[in-house]
Amino acid sequence: MSVKFRFSSIADMLQKHAQNRSDEKCLYYPKKNQSDSYASLTFKQFNEVTNHLAKRFSNIIHQKETNKNPVVCLLANSDVDYLLTIYALFKLNVVVFPLSIRNSDAAIKHLLEKSNASYLFYSKAFSSVATTFDSIINLHQMEELNISELLDYKESSFKPEIDTDEIDRICIIFHSSGTTSFPKPIRLTTRYLFGWFESFASEMDDRFWSDDDLVLLLLPLFHVAGFGTTFIMFYVGGACGLPLGDIFPPTPKQIIKSIEYTKVTKVCTVPLFLQQLLRLLKEDENNGFKMLARLRFVLSVGAACSPDICKQLTEHGVKLIIGFGSTETGFILVSCYETNNKDQWQSLRKLKGRESNLSFLPLDSDNQIYELVVNSQDPFLAPEFKSKKFYSIGDLFKEEPVGSGNYTVQGRADDILVHMSGEKTNPLPIELAIQQCPIVEHAVVLGHQRLHCSVLIELNSKETSKLEHSQIEKQILTAVENANTNAPAHSHIAPTLIKILPLDKHLPVTNKGNILRKQVYNEYHSEIEQIYEQFLNQSNFNSNHAHDNQQESWTKKNICDYLQETVAEVLHKPIENFNDHSQSLYHLSLDSLTTLQLRNKLCQKFGFLDQNIIFEYPTIDALTDQLFAIVNNQQPRQSDDPQHYQQTEEIIDKYINLMATHTNRKRQITNSDHLRKRIFLITGANGSLGSQTLLQLLNKPQVTKIYCLLRGPDAHNRLRADMELRKQDTAVLDDKTRIIILSTNFDDDQLGQTTNIYQQLQREVTDIIHSAWKMDFNLTINDFDRECLKGLYQLLKLAATS
Structure with a gap:
């Protein structure tokens, strides 16, 4: 396939837009020192800067380079500094390599060596990481850009190479x-970069991306889809917007404020941000979703x-x-957006x-499961493939x-875990690192379509027989911490996400000792x-247990000291690193897991706290003030509602009284033949979990009968339809x-x-x-009683009398 591009190079693209679209806006970004409002650059200004x-x-x-x-x-x-730096470097005929800030030091060193890199440009926030590589690469600390000053300079005489x-x-x-x-x-x-736009040729009559679009970008720029979207918009002559806020990622409130900017026409994001948005959108359901x-x-990728998430969004219009693709291929599949069916997001074409x-090749004799492959003649495939x-x-x-030509994703052919954030974890090196511990027989890292990784650990019974329980836990914790050291931040495993299996439990493995992941999940x-x-x-x-929140014992100073000590402990860094209490903790490597x-x-210290408290108060100073206000009852906790507590206690008392008046008439079963036969009662068989449970039970010969109880009328037809x-x-x-x-x-x-x-x-039964x-989770206490607890009580009563 021969493609005629609009431009001969990236520099040519920017130069021609500067001439032909000189006064048209191409970039919106948060103002420096006023990050809750936007500044902008025209194509001419962007090219000049x-x-x-x-x-x-x-x-x-x-002056140093011979390559x-x-x-x-x-x-x-x-x-914005990061984005401008990338496009400036393009004009020097160099190869730009954006590194994820979530990589471990070992991973960064590996990438520097594998790419044969000559320079590492870094910001002040990452100087402690960058300087560890001064013996293997030329370092340059980037200054914070003064864009206004750059715009005041006379026109540059620089000519791109x-x-x-x-x-x-x-x-x-x-x-x-x-x-x-x-x-x-x-x-x-x-x-390849030009192909990001050309791949969408003929989509929406060539208007999938258009020159009157302003696309809000909710992706990091070191992510290929993040940077690629900026490139698409510059290619087509449109504009892109970076989210409001001092640092990426933005908070849900900052995302909403960014979207509310009236010129935004499209949003490109990962599912994680959509999930975070839903809670705020529901607070003002009429206006929130209208926005x-x-x-x-809204394009969801990664x-x-x-x-x-999809249903809630589409049901609100x-x-x-x-969008589906990879770093190696760019975008290659898209959901069937042409149909009016609200469930179109389920199918890709x-x-x-x-x-x-593109070809879908059958993997089994029934042609039910297909592997997606790209022909090597594809003009936009990365050259090394x-x-x-x-x-x-x-x-x-x-x-x-x-x-139909429409396909649904069934999973990955390899073991790579794809998180809700779009980031990926290779579990194998983490598992191997954990298994270096002598008391670990097998370890399996999990986390596909979740935000964080967890691990199941099978112990070596011979080695653990020599140890106390506390010693076993300590060794396992040390092994996981060591594995975290060389893993990217998004792949780290928190102590509370470690599950040590009982000695009589074993992980399913092949004869060669490889973990059977699908079987583990089952x-x-x-x-x-x-x-x-x-x-x-x-x-x-x-919050339901005793904590140390004694009003008279907390002063601002000891709250501040406690925060500094706790942050250092969570991030595994020296406490001195956090002496500047005005600095954002997210600048100091706090992420979603450590948050x-x-x-x-x-x-544990202060009782229930709002889920977004650290996002909203990201410095030690701000968090200290908020916690001090809370312990002195000057600031309410979001869910600290005495009426809800009273209603909860009343509901608990109601069921205690009901159970106290109920006589247990449980029969003694003596028929041994009946004991060998099982008769099940299932509720919710029309749900995803319930229907799978039903099918699994039907495969068991000892299960002779199953009663399926469904809420509402026409139960049989509804179950069949679902x-x-x-x-x-x-x-x-x-x-x-x-x-x-x-x-x-369930009320009966x-x-x-x-x-x-x-x-x-x-x-x-x-x-x-x-x-x-x-x-x-938006149900009120009384709704929860009516919809859940009442039915649970009726089933318990049935069980007690069966």
Whole structure:
């Protein structure tokens, strides 16, 4: 496929826009020292500022450099200075390599060496990391840019250097997770970057990205999709916007304020930010969702977006589009946005600009599961992957419905974990590091489609028999901490996300000792869910237990001292690093994982605290003032509502009294044949968990009958429809002697059944599985009682009399 590009080079693109669109805005960014409002640059200003910077950088690079195209690495926060630096370096004919600030020191060293980098440009915030590499690379600490001053300079005489083969020159490197211990550098050409726009040719009548768009970018610039979106908008002559705030990532409130900027037409983000937004949007449901619904679309990339998030957005009129691709390929698939079906986000199709070079190859004899591959002749494939006939993406798909050309993602062919943030973790080196501990037999790192990693550990029974329980825990904790050292920050495992299995439990492995991951998820599903539930809700647990919040003992000074000590402990850094109490903790490497750990520790001391307290008060000084106000009752806790406490106590008392008046008439079963047979009662069989449970039970010969209780009328048809929607086998429902489907009413003492049927349940049921539980955390206390607790009580009563 031959593609005629609009420009001959990146410098040519910026120069022509500066001439032909001189007064049109191309970039919106937070004002310096006034980060809650926007400043902007026109194409002419952007070109001129990057010319001045290129001239400045040329004095640093070329006076030492003999290599024609040296690699220049960047280590800094994603802000306007970072973006301007990248485009300025493009004009010097160098290869730019943005490094993730979440990489470990060992990973950065590996990338510097593998890319044969000549320079490391870094900001002051990362000087302690950068200076550890002064023996292997030229260092340059970047000054904070004064953009206004640069604009006041007279027009630059700088002329960009352009290669004759500029289109196919390596101009930038991004790194992916790879399949080795460290991230892998992926070298990309100017052709590849131009392909980010050309891949969307013919989409929306060539208006998927247009010159009247202002796209808000909620992705870091060291992420290929983050930088690539800026490039698309500059290519087409549109504008991009960086989120408001002093530092990336922005808080949910800053995201909303950024979106409220009336000129924003589209948003490009990862699912994590959409999840964080939902809570705030629901506070003002009428206006909150309208703000997103007015956009032309919201594009979610980088990771799978949960069905719950997608449904909530689309049901409120938000045009949600899912983009799919990789660092090696760029965008290649997109959700079926043309249809009016609100569930269109579930299916992906080939981008029209790439479809001729994409193939779905069947992996099994039934042609049900497909592997997506890219033809090596694809003009936008990264050059190092063109040596073989095909390049495999590594993800698996299913065509639904068959023959439609629409596909749903089934998972990854390899073991890479894709987090909700879009970041990826290679679990193998972490597992190997943990398994170096002599008391560890096997370890499996988990975290796919979750925000953080966790680990299940199987102990070596022989080695652990020599140790006390406290010694075992200490050795395991040390092993995990050592593994964290060489892992990127987003892959770190918190102590509360470590699960040590009992000695009689074993992880499923092959004969060669390789972990069978899918089997792990199946066998230890409940344990995995419990790990994350306890971690995410630990602070709520702590608030129900005694804590050290004694009003008279807390002064501002000892709160401040305690915060400095605790932050140092959580981040595993010397306490002296945090002497500047006015500095943002996020500048000092606090991230989402350590934020949760820090909040959990604070809740142990101060009781329940708002989930966003550290995001809203990110310095030790600000957090000290807020905590001091809370302990002195000058500032309310968000959920500290006495009326809710009173209602909760009344509900608890109600059920205690009900149970006290209930006579336990449990029968003694003596029929040994009956003991060998199991008759189940399941609630919520029309849910994803309940339907899977139903199918699993039907595979067990000892299960002779299953009662399915569903809320509301027409239970049988609703269950069938929900199973069809999940592509499950509905033929099992035809065996009406083994599956009995009943409509239920949990408010009723007999669960909405006649006396005869209820007594039949009492006689026959041996097991109850209750999965009809409302997972809506916005329910009021009384709603929770009506929707959940009442039904639980009725089932307990049934169990007690069966």
